[in-house]
Amino acid sequence: MEKDPSFNVLGSTLAPCSTDPMTGFFRNGACDTCAADHGSHTVCAVMTAEFLAFSKYVGNDLSTPRPEYGFAGLKTGDSWCLCASRFLQAHEEGCAPQVNLYATHVRALDIVPIDVLHQNALPLES
Numbered sequence: 001m002e003k004d005p006s007f008n009v010l011g012s013t014l015a016p017c018s019t020d021p022m023t024g025f026f027r028n029g030a031c032d033t034c035a036a037d038h039g040s041h042t043v044c045a046v047m048t049a050e051f052l053a054f055s056k057y058v059g060n061d062l063s064t065p066r067p068e069y070g071f072a073g074l075k076t077g078d079s080w081c082l083c084a085s086r087f088l089q090a091h092e093e094g095c096a097p098q099v100n101l102y103a104t105h106v107r108a109l110d111i112v113p114i115d116v117l118h119q120n121a122l123p124l125e126s
Contacts, residue, residue, distance in 0.1 A: 044103035
């Protein structure tokens with residue numbers, strides 16, 4: 001699996017999303033993607049209790065530990081590479097988490113409009 005070029009939605013080099021917990025389709029800490037990433041795990045989001053409850057409700061329980069997969073479960077404040085479609089769904093339901101634009105892969109724009117990402121963005125550094 002060859003990674004797509006590592007650029008963010010701002011047009012610069014993709015920043016890391018999280019290494020604790022380790023995230024990303026490639027489990028390299030970044031929201032890198034490739035043709036095999038059918039879920040487009042490209043949106044670097046900061047978890048909230050509201051989003052975690054929503055995700056569990058719609059069938060993707062991210063908060064319950066799954067030791068058999070080496071997954072400790074996510075908690076409020078953790079950063080995680082979300083599927084772009086799940087992020088957009090959460091936005092439409094009014095419970096989207098905040099987004100780190102520096103660490104959100106440009107391929108997220110295939111699914112999520114840039115204005116939606118900006119509406120949910122963490123403050124940008126100047």
